[in-house]
Every structure is written in structure tokens, then in C-alpha cells.
Amino acid sequence: MKKIRLEHVYLEYNDDNNKYSALEDLNFSVDEGEFVTIIGSSGCGKSTTLSILSGLREPTAGKFYIDDKESIGTDKNRSVVFQHYSLFPWMTSKKNVSFGIKQVKKNISRKELNERAKEYLKLVGLEGFENKYPYQLSGGMQQRVAIARTLAMETDILLMDEPFGAVDAKNRETLQDLLSELLENEKSKKTIVLVTHDIDEAILLSDRILFMRNKKIERDIEVNFHRPRKREDIYKTKHYRNLRQEIMSLFYKDVGESIGNKEVVL
Ligand SMILES: Nc1ncnc2c1ncn2[C@@H]1O[C@H](COP(=O)(O)OP(=O)(O)O)[C@@H](O)[C@H]1O
Numbered sequence: 001m002k003k004i005r006l007e008h009v010y011l012e013y014n015d016d017n018n019k020y021s022a023l024e025d026l027n028f029s030v031d032e033g034e035f036v037t038i039i040g041s042s043g044c045g046k047s048t049t050l051s052i053l054s055g056l057r058e059p060t061a062g063k064f065y066i067d068d069k070e071s072i073g074t075d076k077n078r079s080v081v082f083q084h085y086s087l088f089p090w091m092t093s094k095k096n097v098s099f100g101i102k103q104v105k106k107n108i109s110r111k112e113l114n115e116r117a118k119e120y121l122k123l124v125g126l127e128g129f130e131n132k133y134p135y136q137l138s139g140g141m142q143q144r145v146a147i148a149r150t151l152a153m154e155t156d157i158l159l160m161d162e163p164f165g166a167v168d169a170k171n172r173e174t175l176q177d178l179l180s181e182l183l184e185n186e187k188s189k190k191t192i193v194l195v196t197h198d199i200d201e202a203i204l205l206s207d208r209i210l211f212m213r214n215k216k217i218e219r220d221i222e223v224n225f226h227r228p229r230k231r232e233d234i235y236k237t238k239h240y241r242n243l244r245q246e247i248m249s250l251f252y253k254d255v256g257e258s259i260g261n262k263e264v265v266l
């Protein structure tokens, strides 16, 4: 059984009677507990793919299955982290996390809600910041709250769309390491689909990388590092260099095409 499966999925946007095809014949699957990253140049259809996986959009054609059942709409087993901090500015960290929990667990007691929110804030390194409002936190910390909120929902499937895209380089590394550590934690073992255009992030975190180009998955690449992974160890290996080279050349092909010169060397 596959946790997620897309078969011949197409998606067309319909704006003011103008049709735009954003996905064409998308086929891929994700196993339970697997971490899959979708990588590719801007505009190739990554966010659109994630919007289908989250249930926020329906395919125009094709089938989308979760646990071998055709999936329609959103459900309580999927949660999403977006690129831009999506916290409620009028709520403290703890209230923001509690809000997420209440979306999936309406009848939770106040005590349990409070404990779970605190537990997940601690997990992302924000103990002591429970009563701060988003404006009192740095961008990286706000994104940690967003991650805590999503993890605290304890869904089977976690979807992330460039979650560290708006965070500076140093904080991005910290958050990537945090996510990598969280994956070791049995409790947060989930099926994850991440969208990114950061090659190192993809290699550090994923079991498999799907390279997407022009509305389609062009390449399915296995990442064979044991976990726990440490970036310093991974960077030294031949497997890492080969993966990086392979993905870079896929990206370069895009750049070459977009400026009409395939001989281009960067
Ligand atoms: N709401 C929309 N209406 C019309 N076109 C859209 C909409 N959202 C995205 N697109 C177009 O669909 C294509 C894929 O977009 P997207 O999935 O956001 O790409 P990516 O996340 O890979 O950058 C782009 O050409 C984009 O302009």
C-alpha cells in the first residue's frame, strides 16, 4: 500500500476564462514514513502539486489516492507548513500551536491542550517563549512556531512548501538540522513531502528527490544515507557529490533553455 499516489494528474487554472495548464500527467507515489522532496525551478508546478496533496485543489483530471482510497478535499490527517509565516499575530506562540491542535482534536481538555502545545514548543527549542507574540520573535523563531503548530497536530502526513525559504542562511541550517533531528524521534515519524529549491536541503533531509520540470516529474532520485544524518559527514561522501552534480545539471539545463543557449557554462 502507498501512503500517497498520483495517477495521470492534470491541473488547469481558470482565471477570467483563461485556462492555464500547471500540471500535466503527474505520476508518483510516496511510501508510509518516507520523506520525499520535490525540487525544481520556479514556476514548474511544485506548489500546485502540494496544493493537490493537501486537498486544497482538486485535479482537473487523473486520480489522487491516500492509503489506496481516492482522496477528495482536506482531512485531519494532513497538515501544511507554508513559506511565509502563517501565524496569527494576535495570538501568543502557545495559542497559535493550540489553535492547530484544536483543528484536529475538538474535544481535547484544556489541560491536555496546554501540555501538548508546551511540549511541541519545547521540541522546536522554544521553551520559555510560550507567551510571546509573533512580533516579539525573529523570523526563524516564528517559523519554528509554525512547525511546532503543524507537528502538534500529529497528522500522518506533513506537507511543507519552502518552509525555510524566507529564513536567513544561518537560521535555515539550524531549522534543517532541527527537522532532521525530529525525524529521528519516533513520535514525529511521518510521511513528509517537502518542496524546496535548495539542493543541500533536499539531500540532507530526503529519502527520495523528485526533480520537476515544466509541469512534470522528470527524475526520481534515491538518497541513500543512513539516519541520523549529519551534514558534515554527508558533505564528505562521493554519494553526496554525485547527487549534487546530478541535480545541478538538471537545473543548469533549465537555465540553458531559458536563455536559449544550451552551451552555457555557469
Ligand atoms: N492561482 C493561479 N492561477 C493561475 N496560474 C497560476 C496560479 N498559481 C500558479 N499559477 C501558475 O502555475 C504555474 C506553476 O505554479 P507553481 O505551482 O506556484 O510553481 P512553483 O511552486 O514550482 O514555483 C506557474 O506558471 C504559475 O504562474
Ligand SMILES: [Mg+2]
Binding pocket: 046, 047, 048
Ligand atoms: Mg512555489
